[in-house]
Amino acid sequence: MDKISDLKTVIGKDCTCNQSPTLKAKLVRLGTIWCTLEVTPTMYNRNQWGNASVGKQFKLPTEVVHNMYFF
Numbered sequence: 001m002d003k004i005s006d007l008k009t010v011i012g013k014d015c016t017c018n019q020s021p022t023l024k025a026k027l028v029r030l031g032t033i034w035c036t037l038e039v040t041p042t043m044y045n046r047n048q049w050g051n052a053s054v055g056k057q058f059k060l061p062t063e064v065v066h067n068m069y070f071f
Contacts, residue, residue: 003066004032010069014040017068019060022050027065028057035065 007030017025022042029036037060039053060068 003062004030006070007035007062007066013069015068017060019058020050021053025058027069031062033062034059035062037065 007027011027011030014024014026016023017037019025020037020039022039023044024040024042025037026040027035028038036057039050039056039058041054042048042050
C-alpha cells in the first residue's frame, strides 16, 4: 500500500504530534503533499494551557503525518 491509502484509514483518529501545542492531533483532511490536522485535548495534566488551542487546524507534509501514525 502507499502512504495515501494508509492515511485514509486513520482520518479522524488521534495520534501523538510534536507540532501540536497539546502534543495530540487528529487527521482532518488528506492531500498528496499536505495534510490538515486539528489540535485535540492534551492527555498530560501539566500541559493544560495547551487546551486553549483545541480545535485549531494546521498543516504538515503528508510524509510527516504518515510517520506520526505508522512509525
